[in-house]
Amino acid sequence: MSTPVQRRRASISDVARLAEVSVGTVSNVLNRPDRVSPATRDRVLGAIEDLAFVPNGSARQLRAGTITTAGAIVLDVANPFFTDVARGIEDRLTQDDFTVMLASSDEDPAREARYLRLFEEHGVQGVMVVPSTSDIEHLLTVRRRGIAVVLLDRPSPVESLSSVAVDDVAGGEMAVQHLLELGHERIAFLNGPHSIRQCADRWTGAVRAVTAAGLDPADALVEVTIPSLNADGGEQGTRELLAMDRVPTATFCINDLTALGALRTLRAEGVSVPHGMAVVGYDDVSFAAELSTPLTSVRQPTHQLGFRAADLLLAPADAPAEQITFQPELVVRTSSTGLDPA
Known part of the structure; x- marks a missing residue:
């Protein structure tokens, strides 16, 4: 198998040679800096930076020192969407005897950076990342250190970086278009911050659908930014909707976990679904069809996302970068139409 090692990583011996100290001194700077004089410590740190x-915190190596571990950082591994993506990653990596280290950023750039450092220290050969912000400069820096990088669930803004994503603009458009076709003229969107690419793209799609229908987005769409992209966020956002003077007749949720929170709140408040308020989710995770009110949702090919991301990660270092975009699919169920799913 060709592996994506782009260049030999600097060793502790290289650092010692450049700083003109012993390997033991470099080790002390890394692990027991109080034992090293400030001048020597600064010289070693300068060499490390140069x-x-x-x-490398991992000693497990195969085939002439090739480490067979990859890292994956998603927004929230507790979200069934990312659980399914992770399974796709695992299924592909195991074909080449790789293991995967999985972490959640919780949409926190600092937490994402900490996990990247941890993965590097454990000698991962590559990382797949769902970026928590639109800025990916830190990921390009990781790649310059010889570690393969693939953007997951987000299209790459640069041609040189591989990515696997779903067309979320199309997904947002088809969700809102479905609600418009059912006669709704005031639709809420429980959304996350636009710094998250998926949130921004799905909002763009929602606006596109409303505009195409000849409605004013400022009146037909009500965006509520929720504090977390989970059921708790969905509950909080739905309470905010129900307190409005003009309550929307339909709600499009950023993901199925958010939709689950919305359904719970509507049931607790005695609002029928879909006749009091229609609900559409996004992702079509495993529980969507099993709810007491089966959830209409925009389906994403979760397993394929993970599988193809891992496939790109294992490509030869000299292979051209690929940007793969899957198309979503609307799955209509009771929560929007009131009809039993076919």
Whole structure:
């Protein structure tokens, strides 16, 4: 198998040689800096920075020292969407005897950066990342250190970086178009911050659908930014909707977990679904069809997302970058139409 090692990583011996100290002194700077004089410590740290040296915390190696571990950072591994994506990653990596280290960023750039450092220290060969912000410069820096990088669930803004994503503009458009076709003229969107690409793209699609229908987005769409993209966020956002003077007749949710929170709140408040308020989710995770009110949702090919991301990660270092975009699919169920699913 060709592996994506782009260049030899600097070793602790390289650092020692550049700083003109012993390997033991470099080790002390990394693990017991109080034992090293400030001048020597600064010289070693300068060499570490110049060489982009990353301490390797993993001793497990195969085939002439090739480490067979990859890292994956998603927004929230507790979200069934990302659980399914992770399974796709695992299924592909195991074909080449790779293991995967999985972490959640919780949409926190600092947490994402900490996990990237941890993965590097453990000698991962590559990382798949759902970026928590639109800025990916830190990921390009990781790649310059010789670690393969694939953007997951987000299209790459640069041609040189591989990515796997779903057309979320199309997904947002088909969800809102479905509600418009059912006669709704005031639709809520329980959304996350636009710094998250999926949130921004699905909103763009929603606006596109309303505009195409000849309605004014400022009146036909009500965006509510929720604090977390889970059931708690959906509950909080739905309470905010129900307190409005003009309550929307339909709600499009950023994901199925948010929709679950919306359904719970509507049931608790005695609002019938869909006749009091229609609800559409996004992702079509495993529980969507099993709810007491089966959830209409925009389906994403979760397993394929993970599988193809891992496939790109394992591509030879000299292979051209690929940007793969899947198309979503609307799955209509009771929560929007009131009809039993076919």
